[in-house]
Amino acid sequence: MKQVSDKTLQALTDIIGAQNILRDDEAMAPYIVELRGRFHTPALAIAIPETIEQLQKLVSWANDNRIGLVPQGGNTGMVGGQVPKRGNEIIVSMAKLNRVRHMDASGGYMCVEAGVTLKNAQKAADDAGLLFPLAIAPQEKAQIGGILSSNAGGLQVLAYGYARQLCLGVEAVMANGSLYQGLSGLKKDNTGYDLSSLLVGAEGTLGIISAATLKLFPKPKGFETAFINLSSPKAALTLYSELLKRLGTSLTTFEMMPDFGMQMQIRHKMIEKNPAAKNSEWYVLAQMSQLPGQSTNALSTALDSALNDRVIEHFTIAKDERIRRQMWKVREQLSGAQSKEGASIKHDISVPISAVPELIERGIEAAKTILPDIRPCPFGHLGDGNIHFNFSQPVGADPKAYMDGAMKIHEAIYGIVTDLGGSISAEHGIGQLKTELLKHHKDPVAYDMMKKIKLVLDPNNIMNPGKLFD
Numbered sequence: 215m216k217q218v219s220d221k222t223l224q225a226l227t228d229i230i231g232a233q234n235i236l237r238d239d240e241a242m243a244p245y246i247v248e249l250r251g252r253f254h255t256p257a258l259a260i261a262i263p264e265t266i267e268q269l270q271k272l273v274s275w276a277n278d279n280r281i282g283l284v285p286q287g288g289n290t291g292m293v294g295g296q297v298p299k300r301g302n303e304i305i306v307s308m309a310k311l312n313r314v315r316h317m318d319a320s321g322g323y324m325c326v327e328a329g330v331t332l333k334n335a336q337k338a339a340d341d342a343g344l345l346f347p348l349a350i351a352p353q354e355k356a357q358i359g360g361i362l363s364s365n366a367g368g369l370q371v372l373a374y375g376y377a378r379q380l381c382l383g384v385e386a387v388m389a390n391g392s393l394y395q396g397l398s399g400l401k402k403d404n405t406g407y408d409l410s411s412l413l414v415g416a417e418g419t420l421g422i423i424s425a426a427t428l429k430l431f432p433k434p435k436g437f438e439t440a441f442i443n444l445s446s447p448k449a450a451l452t453l454y455s456e457l458l459k460r461l462g463t464s465l466t467t468f469e470m471m472p473d474f475g476m477q478m479q480i481r482h483k484m485i486e487k488n489p490a491a492k493n494s495e496w497y498v499l500a501q502m503s504q505l506p507g508q509s510t511n512a513l514s515t516a517l518d519s520a521l522n523d524r525v526i527e528h529f530t531i532a533k534d535e536r537i538r539r540q541m542w543k544v545r546e547q548l549s550g551a552q553s554k555e556g557a558s559i560k561h562d563i564s565v566p567i568s569a570v571p572e573l574i575e576r577g578i579e580a581a582k583t584i585l586p587d588i589r590p591c592p593f594g595h596l597g598d599g600n601i602h603f604n605f606s607q608p609v610g611a612d613p614k615a616y617m618d619g620a621m622k623i624h625e626a627i628y629g630i631v632t633d634l635g636g637s638i639s640a641e642h643g644i645g646q647l648k649t650e651l652l653k654h655h656k657d658p659v660a661y662d663m664m665k666k667i668k669l670v671l672d673p674n675n676i677m678n679p680g681k682l683f684d
């Protein structure tokens with residue numbers, strides 16, 4: 215346990231009450247380590263405010279005393295942003311600020327507090343007959359504040375956009391304890407800088423989001439889902455542009471994966487069989503959300519054309535919910551399957567959509583030049599230009615020796631990404647994992663602007679110190 219002075223502990227107790235402070239090792243353990251155990255640094259304490267006023271007083275006190283605060287939502291982030299870096303910070307858990315404040319079904323938005331889990335936000339929308347479309351795997355734990363702060367994307371970005379695009383405004387406690395009130399439900403507000411957008415994706419380095427207004431959509435009346443066989447990422451790109459022309463925003467999913475991803479899951483008995491009728495070099499999982507009034511088989515009609523034009527080799531439509539779930543399972547289990555094959559070198563990157571085939575071709579070639587038996591597993595959201603470019607270790611290799619050589623592979627892949635005008639972090643953010651990469655790959659003018667904004671809004675560097683910037 216990190217030592218905390220009696221004065222600090224007394225001040226914390228006065229502000230949020232002893233019942234909202236965790237101090238012993240056992241209680242703090244789940245908060246100070248992230249999901250994959252990659253970052254594990256002690257904290258002075260865990261503070262769990264119950265009201266916005268308590269949160270404001272806590273931040274103001276921390277600012278006066280130059281104590282770093284690490285905002286934490288569901289602790290599912292992938293880049294170590296939600297756990298301390300230095301060991302002398304206080305983690306601020308948002309778990310108790312978890313009310314749905316307001317539902318405006320006719321206006322198509324709701325206002326929820328930062329600690330509402332994604333699952334509960336989806337449920338609140340569903341109960342009002344609407345859809346909150348953001349979907350990521352850890353929905354039972356991840357909270358709206360964490361999702362907005364890491365600007366999460368997920369499986370339906372194609373049609374509905376990522377977190378920033380789904381947010382009409384936020385309320386946030388700024389570094390001096392003041393409350394930024396940007397919770398407007400306005401779709402149009404043209405009054406200068408978009409401060410809510412600045413706070414979204416800031417990874418807790420500018421302020422602590424306490425609530426947000428989120429956009430809602432009509433619920434689809436059903437889905438048409440297909441598992442598609444094709445020969446290459448290039449064919450997948452051609453198919454994507456054809457489907458987009460025919461289906462527009464009702465095309466809600468377009469996920470690509472290599473046969474290696476399928477065979478791993480069969481080998482490890484994670485699925486009974488390939489949900490496509492046959493094997494192929496590549497697969498696409500495509501889904502159309504049927505809105506009221508829309509044809510029920512628009513996806514299969516479009517795929518018939520693609521088959522006639524020889525863009526694809528075959529396709530299988532999910533005939534019922536059970537088969538639809540099986541198809542989704544193959545996509546959702548891809549990362550898990552890779553961990554059963556030993557160590558993986560991973561990249562969460564994006565490039566312009568039209569450059570995805572070139573990225574994959576050049577990336578595989580570059581990695582195989584470095585390590586001929588490396589096993590590439592690039593998969594993900596082709597429709598967003600966002601590929602999880604993962605590489606499994608060669609069969610029988612020593613995992614540690616493999617990971618020791620990761621930097622060479624990283625440099626090759628990030629070099630190609632930058633060359634293609636892409637981003638070194640498409641979904642998971644920077645946190646403490648990618649601060650060096652950000653420094654080297656972000657446009658220098660943009661990087662400088664980011665640092666200046668940080669300095670103005672958080673001059674004492676108490677907001678998530680060591681994240682985004684060293």
Ligand SMILES: Cc1cc2nc3c(=O)[nH]c(=O)nc-3n(C[C@H](O)[C@H](O)[C@H](O)COP(=O)(O)OP(=O)(O)OC[C@H]3O[C@@H](n4cnc5c(N)ncnc54)[C@H](O)[C@@H]3O)c2cc1C
Nearest residue numbers: 287288289290291295357359360363366367368418423641
């Ligand atoms: C299995 C798995 C699948 C995933 N799939 C996807 C995916 O498909 N697409 C995608 O985009 N992402 C994906 N992610 C990552 C996802 O973006 C994050 O897990 C999620 O957004 C973090 O939410 P959280 O509440 O757990 O935040 P945390 O992990 O607690 O925090 C994340 C960051 O936000 C900050 N933060 C948290 N709450 C606040 C707040 N109230 N105010 C200010 N800052 C705050 C933290 O300091 C940290 O920097 C996946 C993660 C996992 C584990």
